[in-house]
Amino acid sequence: MHPVRKQRLIYVLMLVVFSSVAILLVSFAMKDNINLFFSPSEVTSGKAPLGQKVRVGGMVVEGSVSRADSGLVTRFALTDGSAISWVSYEGILPDLFAEGEAAVANGTLNADRELVATEVLAKHDEQYVPPEVADTYHKDGAEKPEGY
């Protein structure tokens, strides 16, 4: 082979090998560090895995929010229009968390399929609904959340 071509071939091969290794590494890192999103229907139907970090989002069910007498544990239910799933969270809820509004919770599901949340996110202005929540509402043919 012509030396110049040979050099080019080596370059290309190195590029391929290097980027494959990089992609492999990144994919492995991704596996442990991504949080899959599930709607309340998927949680109740058992599609969402237990004991693994997940995101659950929906509208906070009216009248479902209850706070403990002491300490900082709050329980509330999320719905996508066709099913509800419960969330418990110890800590301070965001300012815009409210009944009848969209919220997304990160955490793990326990044996009762209740999400033990480590983080609760709410929308940050009244126009905004997290795309996942808006989409799952849409999919079930239920009425879209207001403001979307």
Next chain:
Amino acid sequence: MIAELGFFALCLSLAASIGTIVTGTLAVTTRQQYLTALVFPLSRMMFVGALASYVVLSYCFYANDFSVEYVANHSNSLLPWYYRLTAVWGSHEGSLLLWVMIQTAWIFVVSVFSKTLPLESRVRLLTVLAAVAAGFLAFTIFASNPFERSFPFVPQNGADLNPLLQDFGMIVHPPLLYMGYVGLSVAYSLAVVALIEGRVDSQWARWTRNWTMIAWSFLTAGIALGSWWAYYELGWGGWWFWDPVENASFMPWLVATALIHSLIVSEKRGAFQQWTILLSLTAFSLSLLGTFLVRSGVITSVHAFASDPERGLFILQFLGMCIGGSLALFAWRAPQLRSLTGYTPLSREALLLVNNLILILAMVIVLFGTLYPLIHDALGMGKVSVGPPYFNLFFVPLMLILGLFMVAGPLANWKQTKSDRMRALVMMPYAVGAVAGVVIAVLYTPWVGVAAGIFVALIAVLFVDTKRKLANRGLSLQSLSRLGVGYWAMHLAHIAFGLCLTAVAITVEYSYETAVRLAPGETKSVQEYSVKLDTVGDLAGSNWVSKQGHVLMSKGDSLVADLYPEKRNYTTRGQIMTEAAIDWGFTRDLYVALGEQFDDGSWSLRVQIKPGVRLIWIAGALMSIAGLMSIYARRRRK
């Protein structure tokens, strides 16, 4: 009537930009002098139109003209006047107008201060810049017109500005960031011109470096300010979330940082030409990508605007044109650009190349993490979010490696450094850094040790480098100042990077956060502090009422901080906002935020102790100042 004038001025600006493109193109093809002469006033007219339009919108806000829908949706007569003026960029339409205004202002400045460039290059540059501006102007006019009227139903009063944005940080953050983004469009356009002309000389590199440096300084300041704002305004005390929109501003910054370094090589050594061009194109393309991510609502983010697919599509097309067009041009013309000189593996060029590779790798990792949820969803694999652990896993080691190379970089010579000489020079900084690092690692934590070791080594480099430079002149104030402002700016930026690493390590390792439930009068202990919620009272502003707590934090018997966190209710929107109270210091911040009130009258409080967090932004500010210093130095040298 006045709002229509604003829209008209905007249309005028678009017309001027199209005029610039047409006359500019004709001028370089036909070489008619009168056409060339026409390009300059036309390009400046773009700015006049956009500025007039911007002033009109500001006036509509100031005068509470709620017949303009955008004003009605984002302002209120009770809003203080300074927030009414900054509410202009409180949402999509107005922030785009701000973008357009800044974009055309840059073009104006370029048209005035480009006299050192050859006339033909000037015309080409303005033409390309006008094309970029035309895209944004068209987007504003056709898809996001802020001057639309709400006739026939004019509201009595406005819906108010999102309370999160009623804040000093929000006044300054977007304009600074836009200055940076838009500044990168100059580097982009200069790269396109260089490709068209098939020539990258040191004059071009010097030019591009000046403009990129300005953009970089603003971008740095804008990002640091955004982080600071998120910290005190969002009420949860975080300073960086790896949120898609933060990433959107961070990726152009990483590439711009690589670019200012590779431009040094292009300017001083006539090497890295193709690479430099590619970086210039990438930096602005990533700014556009960021805009797309923010505006289209495709990604879950705390910043996402209410989504509008039509707008997303427009930006996507524009993005496709800018990236596709420039890359095609690159593929076609880049082979003409040849490096003039070679270099050896132990040289400043090689070390700058390492710097570039690490920064670009970091950018790719951030880009992949940001786009991954989109790819995942598009492939039908479900909706996901990528958490901070992914980013930290790759980003932290990369920045530490970058820091290690940064020690050697300034001490290497161009083209070739004799290995024994190099060893002699870098020995001291590495040794000092290693000793300091080990001591700190033992006293504190390993990560803090590594980061602080790099910080100390970078300071040591300053001494070694200065001693080396003064070898035949002797140490005096005069000889020190003769090293030039640029020299000090470079070391300041590098040391600030080390400071930033150290501050981040300290904050991450030593921050303490907890939530407590306190009844008025009750005291609980948090770490070495005792926290007492004294009273909770009422307070009111022009457009809000609030519950204000009085929190006392003491250590032993001595009172450390008297804090007044608030829970505000912005009455127009009925939106609740946490106003955190912060006792700040160089070594640590004490951060208290009110949560919610329980039925028994007690409150939840978020209490945080954050050592070193201030230093992160101070480091950012120092980097930004260093950038401005170097521009000053370069202007003076001419």
